[in-house]
Amino acid sequence: MQLHSFFNSSTSYRTRIALALKGVPFDYVPVNIRTGxxxxAGYVDRTNPSAAVPALVDGDFSLGQSLAIIDWLDVRFPSPKLIPDDLDRRARVLELSYLISCDMHPINNLRVLRYLDQELRVTPEQKSAWYRHWIDEGMAAAERLLAKYGSRPWCFGDTPTLADCCLVPxxxxxxRMGCxxxxxxxxxxxxxxASEHPAFAAAQPSLQPDFVSP
Structure with a gap:
């Protein structure tokens, strides 16, 4: 099994956490999204038509999109379960996971920040304000969900779920961006x-083979 990944990509990061939690061995294939x-064409044609990271390759099967990958892993390697079977608990886990992965991450990822820089010509101060604004919007919502429905030590109970895999990265x-x-x-x-858990620690960007200092 291969994981095509970039060390600083939060979507790659959350996938690495899931693989580590499940103890699934994989070969790390670096894909430098900073250099494009x-x-x-070869990567897009052979590995990931979405032209993004991460991508999971298992034999002739390849899959992009971190949430789809983690869902596939949860069925293929069901222990530990990251997306609960219980209907209500499953819904809470997905609610927080989607808040982070659908509302927060897409508007602050590298391609959006580069568009702000290169196409809209915003100032560094404006770009930082953009980033902080959407982080604050999303984190405030996440905090409200945890206050109303969460339970410690993880987002929803005593074991990590997909929500934790999304929140930590x-x-x-x-x-890292100074928020x-x-x-x-x-x-x-x-x-x-999470920082004290071996799986989360192993998945952190600084320990990946393609890590470079800022």
């Missing part, structure tokens, strides 16, 4: 707890 390798990226997260204590508590 994800748009190379999003917070790591926000911290202030003190207003979100419940999310911070999950983040601190």
């Amino acid at each position: 390798e994800h748009r190379d 999003q917070m790591a990226n926000a911290l 202030e997260l003190d207003e979100y204590p419940l999310s911070q508590a999950v983040f601190r707890h």
Whole structure:
């Protein structure tokens, strides 16, 4: 099994966490999205028509989109279960996961930030304000969900789920970009707890073979 990944991609990060939690071995195939390798014709044709990371390759089967990959992994390797079977708990996990992966991440990813830079010609200060605004919008919503429905030490109980796989990379990226997260204590508590878990630690960007210092 191969994972085509970029060390700083939060979608790759969440997929690495899922693979580590399940103990699934894989070969790491770096794809440098900063230099546009994800748009190379060979990669798009053979591996991921979405021209993005991550992509999972298992024999003749390849799959893009991190949530689809993690759902596939959850069926193929059902222990530990990251998307609960219980209907209500499953819904809560997906609610928070989709908030992060559909509302927060897409408007602050690399291609959007580059568009702001290269096409709209915003200033660095304006770009930072954009990033912080959408982080604050999303984290405030996540904090409300955790306050109303969550339970410690993970987002929803005593075992990690897809929600934790999504929340931790999003917070790591926000911290890397200089965002202030003190207003979100419940999310911070999950983040601190996850940092002590071997699977989350192994998946962090600094330990990936393609890691480069800022």
